[in-house]
Amino acid sequence: MTYLALYRAWRPQRFMEVVGQEKTVIALRNALCEGRLSHAYLFSGPRGTGKTSIAKIIAKAVNCVNLEQGEPCNQCSSCHDINNGNFMDVIEIDAASNRGIDEIRDLREKVRVLPAQGKHKVYIIDEVHMLTTEAFNALLKTLEEPPESVIFILATTELQKIPATIRSRCQSYNFRRLSTAEIIARLEEVADSGGIKLEPEALQIIARRANGGLRDALSTLDQIYSYKGNDVNKADVQEVLGLVDDVFLAKLIDAAIDRNTGAVIDMLNTALSQGKEAQQLAREASLYLRDLLLYLVIGEQAEWSVVSEGSRPILEKQKLKIDKNQILKALRILTDTTDKLRFSEGQKFLLELAFLQIASLFEDQVIPVTAASTNVPKRSKTAARSEQVVKSGRAEAGDPLWGKILTGVKDKKIPTHALLVQGRLLGNKENTFYVGYKKGYKFHKEKMEEKENREIVKTVLKEIMGKECEIQFIFLDDDQYNDIIVKKAIEFFGEDIVEIKD
Template sequence: MSYQALYRVWRPQRFQDIAGQKAITQTLRNALAQEKTSHAYLFTGPRGTGKTSAAKIFAKAINCPNLKDGEPCNECETCHSITQGQLNDVIEIDAASNNGVEEIRDIRDKAKYAPTSADYKVYIIDEVHMLTTGAFNALLKTLEEPPKNVVFILATTEPHKIPLTIISRTQRFDFKRISVRDSCERMAYILNQEKITYQEEALTVIARAAEGGMRDALSILDQAISYGDDSVTAENAMSVTGSLTQELVLDYFDAIIQHKTEKGLSLLQSILAEGKDASRFVEDLILFSRDLLVYQQAPQMTDLLEGANVDEGFKTLSQTITAQQLYEVIGILNDTQQEMRFTNHAEVYLEVATVKLTQLTVAKVADRLAVEESGTNGNSQVGQQKITDMEKELLQMRKQLQELAKNGGAPQPTKKAPKAISKPGNNQFKTNTTIIYKVLSEATKDNLAQLVDIWPDLLNMLSVTQRAIMKASTPVAASPNGLIVSFEYDILCQKATNDQELLEAVSEDLRRLVGYSLQMICVPAEQWPVIREQFLKQNKELIKKRPAEKVTTPSVHKNETQVVSNYEQENLASLESVLPEPEEDETIVTEAMELFGEAVVEVRND
């Protein structure tokens, strides 16, 4: 007979052989022993966790005449026939290839007939989520009122795709991922039965690579046996799975702690040159970081470690690296893992992550120490600078309030001059008035209203980083080709203007939402009223000089009448309705001072 894979030879034949699912197997055994079985079951969970095996064992147990403690005897003719797949009363169906209404109707019609040689007719429908809506509807009535002596067992890896009406008519059992310990125990049992030598560390490496699937673990074990010539060593297991030795991981973490970027990149290149899997490399680093955290917090609970060996190097590292550094390491590695899923150049992201781990951590630790120092020493440079900046802002605000009070709340033209965009300060954002005026000359109220309505949807379509930049933004004017967005903070306005990827994302998302692309122009909120007012004044002068369609309408300012075109007048009206006149803000301040007084009160929280 030809060679069979381990997962086929050692497929569980009793409930106690199923690894890592004790709660489920115990429940099924008790139900069988007490003859309290249901007519329909739903087995869900990741691949290779024992769903189909449990279904076949249940089919044997419910039909076995020598049932003992809920376990089949595996010796009678019925058990042998079911194990070999030759019993006509146990029907296993692959829903992926038999997902139509006609196939389910055929099952429903045949289920009415009594079993031929067994006590129960058992239908095992694997990957049941692949059934069509019509097929589910055809199965629904049969599950609700099944014929006597008929049991349905549905198995799936995606239970969220199954209608709730089906789930509510079944007993659901959720199979969990098999732990590393349970996988190692099962593999050790199989290797002992096969009389194959092995190392405990090798089984741990294989179990971690299997990610909770027993079938995957046995497949990897098969490869390790072939690679090592009927022996399983840790080195062979790491070669087959692409995992790292603990010595390499310790060297890599040593480069992180000592902030040696060159050493970290050199280690990374040597690891990848040996053929190690990039995804497995990141996974090993994350699990090792987790083991370090667990050992730091509970050194006596070594049984919780996923695979790290508590040797001298591990103990020394756990005493050297801080928990905060481990949080940063896990965060960067997790982000890298997500980015690597969508690229063909995983090594680039690993190099970037290595640089971050060896350099950015230094900056974060330095910032944290500076903050702590400023909290304990009021004369420190960082803390003193913050206090000085806050005092300057308070003095400036007081002067502005006093000047407003002296002038009765009326704005001073000379004080608006510094806000003009033609002469910005060193720290003020410089806007491109040429592009803004071009958009304003074509802006309409309808374009702006449309964008204001879909603005929340646009923000939700952006990435987290892009959404953070755009959160404090508001569309203030729009034309068929351009969009002006006001930002509350100059620094965010500067970032958005310089972020070409963000500008392209906004343009593309707007195309999806409104059907056409727009160029986004960013402007600080404090500069926008000045820009708008200047444009209205300049536009009014230009309109007077241009020949236009004879339509007499009220002008921008009251008590004036001028001749403008319909299109130009609509643009002016829409622009005037976008924001209130700047004087309105000053009026609000004046009224507030009349109500509450001119004194500046400082509120301190105890």
């Protein structure tokens, strides 16, 4: 028995069946009705949003013997053969698999041969951005003198990689990501017709994860269906996709905000021992924070990426305990950690470190967003912060002190600023400030060590700190970035005030 993947079984066969992409669909249908199709189209947009599907509908429509209101009939022999991939005059070229030079050469030879079977030859070139320059040039020549009765449809996910010469010879359509609601509606239709029962929250997770692409949504449904049968709930989806439950994420962030570090470590241990991936945990936690941030900024209009009914009440409370800046800092910590986790062995340690850093963002008493604007004048709050940074000798992400130093240096000498800005302030130990450079910035580091540049920084430090300060430049080893930066930081500042920053 052959099983046809859902996304293939559900390929739209006519314009009517296409989800979204209204403008494109209307324009193309009108052109087909009025018989004024262009000889070359360029479809661009994210994966799985309907480019190839629409290209095939056009191919059918121009060859269909019963075209009705711009729609192919899907009954006549041309439509049939095209649907089955047996139609000689519809030629699909996948530029990704062979970069196309032979195909394009072949195309140039054969393009002038009249259609063998139908009215129009249609060339569909997928992933066209992958063509070699040579192949592009060959294609360009053909597009410059388009033979009668040939239609080119180029499709790409990366419009910016298409040469302007090609673009200017095509009619361009941008395909948009489909909304979560559109994806949900189609998934419901598919599930219904296949007798699959999907809990609404399960449906929602699949749709959100698809990130606007219907193919991914349908593939996910397929995958879950084959593991879990036709009764699917939220936990099934989370399990198959290896996702972390949003209520768990909400509680984890809550523990960090309350600086309940014991609970944070416990929760991380539990999740990891249940087989969750460290990187996934970091990524999902950032999605949760992203939801929280959006909620703070635009309120009810926020489209959630992980928050659901279950975590919503916790989110409501967190809204009062955290401010935008803290979320941004926490996000920064998590994205850095996600990056590092890709290369690192010390997975658990890095993850713990990240959440402890996040917890440390809440060391000062948190002023609720609403109260902050009533009592505390903004400036004094900022001033208090930078003072605190200096006192504890810890340089924070987006550190105001680093900002001040850079501005001061820039005012004095722009070239020095250009060298300094490539480094990062690690922090200070008493009167010595440490700036780290990644390995590739040897030149910058050495230049900064020269007397003149060093003096400029020292002068600026003196202006800011009101006392003589020293400056040291050190290397952060790129290859073993994680370990070394941690070791170096511990070495320099002592265990209790180590914080990794970018």
